[in-house]
Amino acid sequence: MEKFLKWLEEKFMPPMAKLAEQRHLRAVRDGVISTLPLIIVGSFFIILAQPPIAALEELVAPYVSDIMIPFRITVGLMSLYAAYGMGYSLARSYKLDGISGGVLSLAAFLMMNVPMNVDTVLTQASEAGIEGAEPLGWVLPMGGLGGSGMFTAILSMIIAVEILRFMKKNNFTLKMPEQVPESVARSFEALFPAAVVIILTWILRVVLGLDINAILLSVFSPLVELSGNNYFGVMLPVLLITLLWAAGIHGVSVIGSVMRPAWLIMLDENIAAAADGANMTYGSGGLPYIAPEPFYQWLVWVGGAGATLALAILLVMSKSVYLKQVGKFSIIPCLFNINEPLIFGAPIVMNPILAIPFILAPVVTTSISYFAVRLGLINAFTVLAPWTLPAPIGAWMATNGSLMAVLLVFVNIAVALVIYYPFVKVYEKKMIEEEHQETVVE
Numbered sequence: 001m002e003k004f005l006k007w008l009e010e011k012f013m014p015p016m017a018k019l020a021e022q023r024h025l026r027a028v029r030d031g032v033i034s035t036l037p038l039i040i041v042g043s044f045f046i047i048l049a050q051p052p053i054a055a056l057e058e059l060v061a062p063y064v065s066d067i068m069i070p071f072r073i074t075v076g077l078m079s080l081y082a083a084y085g086m087g088y089s090l091a092r093s094y095k096l097d098g099i100s101g102g103v104l105s106l107a108a109f110l111m112m113n114v115p116m117n118v119d120t121v122l123t124q125a126s127e128a129g130i131e132g133a134e135p136l137g138w139v140l141p142m143g144g145l146g147g148s149g150m151f152t153a154i155l156s157m158i159i160a161v162e163i164l165r166f167m168k169k170n171n172f173t174l175k176m177p178e179q180v181p182e183s184v185a186r187s188f189e190a191l192f193p194a195a196v197v198i199i200l201t202w203i204l205r206v207v208l209g210l211d212i213n214a215i216l217l218s219v220f221s222p223l224v225e226l227s228g229n230n231y232f233g234v235m236l237p238v239l240l241i242t243l244l245w246a247a248g249i250h251g252v253s254v255i256g257s258v259m260r261p262a263w264l265i266m267l268d269e270n271i272a273a274a275a276d277g278a279n280m281t282y283g284s285g286g287l288p289y290i291a292p293e294p295f296y297q298w299l300v301w302v303g304g305a306g307a308t309l310a311l312a313i314l315l316v317m318s319k320s321v322y323l324k325q326v327g328k329f330s331i332i333p334c335l336f337n338i339n340e341p342l343i344f345g346a347p348i349v350m351n352p353i354l355a356i357p358f359i360l361a362p363v364v365t366t367s368i369s370y371f372a373v374r375l376g377l378i379n380a381f382t383v384l385a386p387w388t389l390p391a392p393i394g395a396w397m398a399t400n401g402s403l404m405a406v407l408l409v410f411v412n413i414a415v416a417l418v419i420y421y422p423f424v425k426v427y428e429k430k431m432i433e434e435e436h437q438e439t440v441v442e
Contacts, residue, residue: 027157112201116141173189174191
């Protein structure tokens with residue numbers, strides 16, 4: 001195990017650390033994270049529109065379309081918000097004006113979505129005597145503005161900000177006199193880059209007729225399908241995240257930056273299916289994906305990465321003075337899925353004894369949870385509940401009130417306890433011996 005940890009430190013850790021600092025990935029992470037408050041609030045309206053109690057479902061049935069409006073304006077437009085946030089973050093990383101970067105990214109993203117004139121269709125309907133059919137003019141279809149447009153938003157961010165950076169670096173900008181207010185000067189500096197961005201995206205989308213969103217979805221659909229429904233694809237992020245943490249790198253920050261766009265697409269597809277009245281379980285006639293991000297959050301990372309709530313419980317009962325103290329100050333944060341005090345306090349990082357169950361426990365709980373969702377034993381995930389909720393509550397909310405999901409959380413905690421127990425005892429013995437030696441010396 002020590003050789004393995006040495007390999008992690010010397011071979012695996014350096015490229016992963018560089019990946020974590022790659023500016024485009026950081027922009028994706030920061031931009032997507034900026035949308036999470038909207039997604040969390042919006043996804044809760046699925047519970048209101050599709051309540052887990054039959055009597056309530058019948059009661060709200062006439063009002064479902066109105067209840068779903070906040071969802072459509074938040075989750076249904078997540079890529080729209082992310083495009084601005086990612087552009088802002090990437091521009092700031094280049095020490096450019098963040099607002100200009102965000103606006104240009106948003107403009108590029110919207111240019112990838114062609115508006116439609118529905119005057120003709122609705123005028124004909126109105127002439128045919130269909131009540132309420134009034135001409136609307138130009139409208140922008142929302143289908144590509146939600147989770148399905150996330151890859152397009154990322155591409156738009158890269159195109160827009162890199163054009164802004166190139167033109168700024170080579171002085172292809174409009175300079176204003178010093179007397180002009182800074183905010184006005186910044187706007188004019190972005191004038192030429194804006195022209196290039198809009199003309200380029202217009203040529204790609206309108207003149208050449210390239211449906212960029214459809215192309216990107218077809219390219220990345222194997223990744224989404226693999227990471228959403230395939231056992232090994234679901235397992236891979238778990239292994240990478242725990243390996244990175246064992247080497248001292250924040251695994252979720254690195255892997256989440258890469259995987260979160262795909263996870264959001266899965267969640268968006270699940271929510272859309274639920275909104276259309278699909279069965280809340282995975283499979284034919286139900287929801288399309290097993291493992292969007294809430295799958296990991298509530299069933300695998302109980303207590304944080306590594307399923308460390310179980311470890312905190314064991315440490316609270318430890319006979320080692322030091323480990324008992326670590327357990328006491330870690331268990332409350334772990335209840336709310338904050339486990340950095342435990343990871344660095346025990347420690348787990350570069351610890352050959354605790355690193356094994358830290359990796360093994362999530363592998364086992366992922367396997368149990370994967371087949372529980374795949375076999376329809378619990379509901380699939382449709383709600384992005386706040387990650388700091390205790391796991392049973394979060395799992396209940398994220399699965400639209402599945403009590404079996406709550407039960408599975410406790411099963412996974414018990415499994416993690418069994419896996420951690422022998423390793424904790426070995427480590428406890430080692431720590432007690434060290435404490436005894438220190439006492440003798442004193």
